[in-house]
Amino acid sequence: MTFALPLRVALTAPVRSVARWLPTPTARQPWRAAALMALVAGFWTPLQAQTATPTATGPRSVNEWLMRMHEASRQRAYMGTLVVSSGASMSASRIWHVCDGEQQMERVDTLTGAPRTTIRRNNEVITFAPDSKTAWVEKRESLGLFPELLRTPSNAIPEFYGVNEAGTERVAGYLADVVEIQPKDTLRFGFRIWAEKKTGLVVKLQTLGEQGAVLEQVAFSELQLDAPVSMGKLTRLMKDTKGYDVQRPVLKKTTAEAEGWRLKEPVPGFLPMSCHTREVADAPAGGVAPMQWVFSDGLASVSLFVEPFDPQRHGQEKALVTGATHSVSRRVGAYWLTALGEVPTATLRRFANALERAR
Amino acid sequence: MTPEDHTAPPPPDSDVMLVQRTLAGESRAFDMLVIKYQRRVERLIGRMVRDTDLVQDIAQETFIRAYRALAQFRGDAQFYTWLYRIAVNTAKKQLMEMKRDPLIFQSQMKSADDDETSSSERELNSNVADTETPEAVLASKEIAQAVNAAMDALPEELRMAITLREVEGLSYDAIAQALDCPIGTVRSRIFRAREAISSRIKPMLERQTGKRW
Amino acid sequence: MNAAQKHTDSPSLASDAAHPSSPTPSVLQGVDPASSLSALVDGEVHDIELEHLLADHAGERETLEVWHSYQVIGDVLRASAPAVANQTPQAFLAGIHARLQVEAPRVEPVLEALVLTEAPSTATAHVRAPAANDAVFRWKMVAGLASLAAVMAVSWTVLGTAPAGGSSGAGAQMALTGASPGMAASRAQESTAVVVNTPQGPLIRDVQLEALMAEHRQYGGMSALQMPAGFLRNATYDATGR
Numbered sequence: 001m002t003f004a005l006p007l008r009v010a011l012t013a014p015v016r017s018v019a020r021w022l023p024t025p026t027a028r029q030p031w032r033a034a035a036l037m038a039l040v041a042g043f044w045t046p047l048q049a050q051t052a053t054p055t056a057t058g059p060r061s062v063n064e065w066l067m068r069m070h071e072a073s074r075q076r077a078y079m080g081t082l083v084v085s086s087g088a089s090m091s092a093s094r095i096w097h098v099c100d101g102e103q104q105m106e107r108v109d110t111l112t113g114a115p116r117t118t119i120r121r122n123n124e125v126i127t128f129a130p131d132s133k134t135a136w137v138e139k140r141e142s143l144g145l146f147p148e149l150l151r152t153p154s155n156a157i158p159e160f161y162g163v164n165e166a167g168t169e170r171v172a173g174y175l176a177d178v179v180e181i182q183p184k185d186t187l188r189f190g191f192r193i194w195a196e197k198k199t200g201l202v203v204k205l206q207t208l209g210e211q212g213a214v215l216e217q218v219a220f221s222e223l224q225l226d227a228p229v230s231m232g233k234l235t236r237l238m239k240d241t242k243g244y245d246v247q248r249p250v251l252k253k254t255t256a257e258a259e260g261w262r263l264k265e266p267v268p269g270f271l272p273m274s275c276h277t278r279e280v281a282d283a284p285a286g287g288v289a290p291m292q293w294v295f296s297d298g299l300a301s302v303s304l305f306v307e308p309f310d311p312q313r314h315g316q317e318k319a320l321v322t323g324a325t326h327s328v329s330r331r332v333g334a335y336w337l338t339a340l341g342e343v344p345t346a347t348l349r350r351f352a353n354a355l356e357r358a359r
Numbered sequence: 360m361t362p363e364d365h366t367a368p369p370p371p372d373s374d375v376m377l378v379q380r381t382l383a384g385e386s387r388a389f390d391m392l393v394i395k396y397q398r399r400v401e402r403l404i405g406r407m408v409r410d411t412d413l414v415q416d417i418a419q420e421t422f423i424r425a426y427r428a429l430a431q432f433r434g435d436a437q438f439y440t441w442l443y444r445i446a447v448n449t450a451k452k453q454l455m456e457m458k459r460d461p462l463i464f465q466s467q468m469k470s471a472d473d474d475e476t477s478s479s480e481r482e483l484n485s486n487v488a489d490t491e492t493p494e495a496v497l498a499s500k501e502i503a504q505a506v507n508a509a510m511d512a513l514p515e516e517l518r519m520a521i522t523l524r525e526v527e528g529l530s531y532d533a534i535a536q537a538l539d540c541p542i543g544t545v546r547s548r549i550f551r552a553r554e555a556i557s558s559r560i561k562p563m564l565e566r567q568t569g570k571r572w
Numbered sequence: 573m574n575a576a577q578k579h580t581d582s583p584s585l586a587s588d589a590a591h592p593s594s595p596t597p598s599v600l601q602g603v604d605p606a607s608s609l610s611a612l613v614d615g616e617v618h619d620i621e622l623e624h625l626l627a628d629h630a631g632e633r634e635t636l637e638v639w640h641s642y643q644v645i646g647d648v649l650r651a652s653a654p655a656v657a658n659q660t661p662q663a664f665l666a667g668i669h670a671r672l673q674v675e676a677p678r679v680e681p682v683l684e685a686l687v688l689t690e691a692p693s694t695a696t697a698h699v700r701a702p703a704a705n706d707a708v709f710r711w712k713m714v715a716g717l718a719s720l721a722a723v724m725a726v727s728w729t730v731l732g733t734a735p736a737g738g739s740s741g742a743g744a745q746m747a748l749t750g751a752s753p754g755m756a757a758s759r760a761q762e763s764t765a766v767v768v769n770t771p772q773g774p775l776i777r778d779v780q781l782e783a784l785m786a787e788h789r790q791y792g793g794m795s796a797l798q799m800p801a802g803f804l805r806n807a808t809y810d811a812t813g814r
Contacts, residue, residue: 066796073800081379081619083434084808090430092379093808094619097800106800108807111383112430118807127807140790157796191797205801218805221375221434222619251791273794292787296794303792305784313780320776325788327781338781340788373615376622387630388622393668394640394661398653415659419667426672495656502655506648524614525649531616550610557641560655564641 062163065179068200069193074099076199080172080223081111086216086323095220098229105234119238126238135244141274157298160184160269169194171203172223181299187268187347188300189215189324199225207324207342215324251276256293261306263354267347269297290338295351302341304351309336319345328352374438381429389429393422396439400446405490407450414490417453421446502563509556517555520548605629606638613642636661 060068077098084091092111099105108118117128127136166178176194183190190212194204204219256262256275263272273296278289290307309331317330328348329338332355339348374395380388401418408414425432425445432441491499510518516538523534531549535542608625611617617625629635640661647653657664789806 070796070799081376082804082808083379084805085433090382090433091808092382092434093804095804106803108804110808111379116807120803138790140793193797202797202801205797216805217433218801218808219434221379224618274791276791290784292791294792294794299795299797301788301792301794303784303788305787320778320781322785325785327785329781338784340784340792373612373617373622376612376615376617376619379619380622380626385626385630387626387635390636390665391639393665394636395643397661397664398647398655398657401657402653411658415664415667419664419671422668423671426668490658491654491656492658495654495658498656499654502644503648506645506655510649522649525646531614546607546611546616549614550604550607553610553613553642553645554606556645557638560644561637561641564637564644 059165060163062158062161062181065163065181065193065195065200066157069195069202072196072200073097073202074104076201076225077227077229078201078223078225079227079229080220082108082218083221084216084218092221096227096229096234098231098234100231103231105231105238107234107237117237119234121235121238126241128241128244133244135241135246137246137248156269156271160188160297161190161299166192168197171196172220174203174223174225176203185268186344187350188297188343191299194219196225201225209324209344250279252278254291256291257358259291259306260358261291261293262356262358263351264356265350265354267295267302267350267354270295270302270351271297273301295341300342302339302343302348302351304355305338305340306332306335306355309334319348321345333357375434378429378432378434378438381426389426392438396442397422399439400442401490403443403446404450407447408454409490411490411492413453417450418446420453421449424449498563498566502560505560505563506556509559513552513555517548517552520545521552521556524549605632605635609635609638610642613639613646 079094079096082093082095084093091113094109094111096107097105104120104122106118106120108116110116115130117130119126119128123140125138125140127138129135160183162182162184164180164182166180168175169178170176171194175197177197179193179195181191181193190208192206192208193202195201196203203223204217206217207215209215253274253276256272259275259277273294275291275293277291290305293304293306295302295304314329314331314336317328319329320327324342325340326343326345326348327338327340328345328351329336330352331337332352337352337355339351341348374392377388377392381392397418400421401414404417404421405414408417421442425442428445432438510521513521519538520534523529523537524531529537531542531545534545538545605625605628608617608621612622612625625635644655648655659667793802793806795802
């Protein structure tokens with residue numbers, strides 16, 4: 001068998017890597033040489049897609065990247081396996097996603113820890129716990145906010161974050177652009193995001209702390225775009241609560257002001273987004289459910305939980321961290337504050353210091 | 360020390376999938392990982408420790424530790440790299456414990472000369488681990504010969520497909536492009552190649568077992 | 573010659589397969605499991621195909637035989653390992669299984685059968701490995717805050733041993749019984765925080781804090797990155813909040 005080497009053969013990475021094997025005795029494995037020839041003779045450069053196709057408009061702004069990433073998940077069906085890892089631990093789940101232009105549906109089955117199936121349609125979410133035969137039904141306001149968030153004049157994101165395009169990598173078999181979103185101050189964390197090249201779908205996301213340390217990573221270990229996910233099936237699953245004790249936690253929307261709280265000084269970049277309390281029936285044993293006051297700078301969220309101080313349950317100030325989420329708990333007058341957020345501890349301390357009673 | 364698997368193509372994603380399946384409760388998936396890496400791990404440990412039985416022991420211990428720590432394995436690192444480190448640490452720990460008895464230690468610990476100097480060369484030229492029993496060495500040689508003979512006897516397109524996959528480390532996608540055929544055909548050819556080779560070595564593999572699965 | 577043909581071998585991977593919500597016969601009927609194993613060796617198999625392969629064929633001895641054979645072929649072609657070890661794979665595996673059971677009856681992953689019933693659970697009765705999650709909800713102290721450490725040193729009671737996050741060696745679990753030293757241990761206090769010694773250092777498990785964390789995840793995810801990454805991440809380990 002002979003091959004005439006075409007003139008415009010591009011030696012790609014795999015061929016370069018095998019070239020060093022040529023000196024080894026091929027007498028025992030003559031087929032290896034033939035295979036190499038087949039490779040080289042092919043009019044094929046599998047890495048062609050990697051040569052940068054410059055966008056018509058130049059590099060994207062941080063808002064443009066975020067919009068693209070958001071839109072991607074709204075327009076494609078996919079399924080895969082998601083792995084969340086932080087430090088020494090890892091959790092995984094199976095994901096299905098489908099949309100039909102108006103409706104977005106998702107199903108998430110945990111593969112580790114307690115078995116849970118979560119199904120979402122737009123901002124309605126039901127979580128099944130087969131081990132206790134309990135289900136929780138909720139409407140999640142946070143899911144409907146974006147992209148209005150980006151369009152508001154008070155959109156703080158470009159003021160506090162810069163963007164840097166850092167090449168291309170493969171994730172779960174798909175080529176992805178690596179986008180770094182870098183904080184402009186020390187009050188927030190950065191992100192490294194892998195966005196699938198063609199669609200912009202986020203396939204991997206790292207939250208970065210000081211010196212670029214990876215605090216948490218969320219990544220598809222396995223992904224199939226345009227998978228045949230059936231919206232009809234998901235809808236049926238969502239409605240099938242037979243045998244389950246269905247709970248509908250009710251939030252009472254309110255304002256911090258109405259509850260008697262304010263920040264004497266805002267924390268740069270963070271705007272108040274919502275505030276709610278819970279019905280007393282849902283309160284943990286021995287207490288009133290804390291008020292939750294949520295702030296965001298567009299990318300990072302902070303929740304301030306405030307409840308009356310209870311010496312039985314509340315002790316000393318503490319600052320803890322798990323993954324990318326930090327927490328600061330301390331006493332504020334006759335109350336106890338727990339601040340949680342994917343921000344540095346110092347930022348949470350600023351919230352804690354700024355929180356005061358308004359009346 | 361880094362894994363010296365220069366000859367191996369980048370590990371495929373099936374390792375991560377098998378880890379996830381294991382964490383989901385399918386212990387069979389872990390068995391498959393063990394079967395895949397048993398010989399490589401034993402060979403690695405065999406470079407540090409002389410005694411055949413001890414090598415096996417440490418190899419088993421390695422997989423046990425890996426199983427217990429599986430939840431800590433990050434999906435994006437190579438599984439074999441992680442396993443490799445566990446193997447080395449397990450072997451070192453074992454050797455340190457034995458250090459208390461200098462006689463045993465001396466006889467167990469391989470000298471630096473025995474070790475890594477021309478490891479990649481040795482890999483290319485030899486399929487054999489130093490601590491293998493003569494029977495195992497012979498059996499390995501026989502099986503290697505049978506594989507080569509089976510490869511020679513394969514139809515060209517099957518041999519091409521399996522070579523590009525196993526030796527050159529190309530994905531099905533890349534092979535399909537190189538050979539200008541559908542991916543389904545690539546999968547099928549590689550499968551048929553494996554079946555053909557497998558049928559030749561199966562009696563030899565079974566012979567070494569004596570008992571059944 | 574295009575990626576869309578990736579699964580032409582398995583035409584039955586239709587939408588049914590995407591939602592294993594009821595016990596189904598193998599959607600890969602007609603596909604030789606050895607063919608799936610071959611693709612699995614190459615990492616060219618979808619997770620669903622693997623799941624069904626294991627569900628349908630994990631108990632068959634041919635599965636491991638074929639897998640072993642394919643691995644040997646690859647190792648011989650690449651010279652990456654000897655074809656034969658001193659111990660047969662069966663014996664090697666048997667040794668591992670025996671030691672796992674004998675050495676540590678309660679070591680994670682403890683395989684407790686959790687039979688998941690009908691919709692919306694998955695088809696196979698999954699024997700689930702617990703608590704890869706557990707470690708996620710262990711909080712670490714932020715460096716520099718000494719007060720908590722002082723409390724730990726002064727007032728703790730050993731409750732018993734518990735397996736540490738996956739590594740060998742058990743950790744002692746201690747309960748924080750109160751804020752100030754000298755408090756009698758017998759005083760009825762709800763200790764919500766438990767300190768666990770692990771190879772990663774002392775970690776704190778705080779039930780109250782975890783409940784708030786769940787709330788933060790559910791209602792505080794006001795982020796441009798919420799969809800899909802944030803939401804999916806939260807759903808992946810929302811569990812212990814409820």
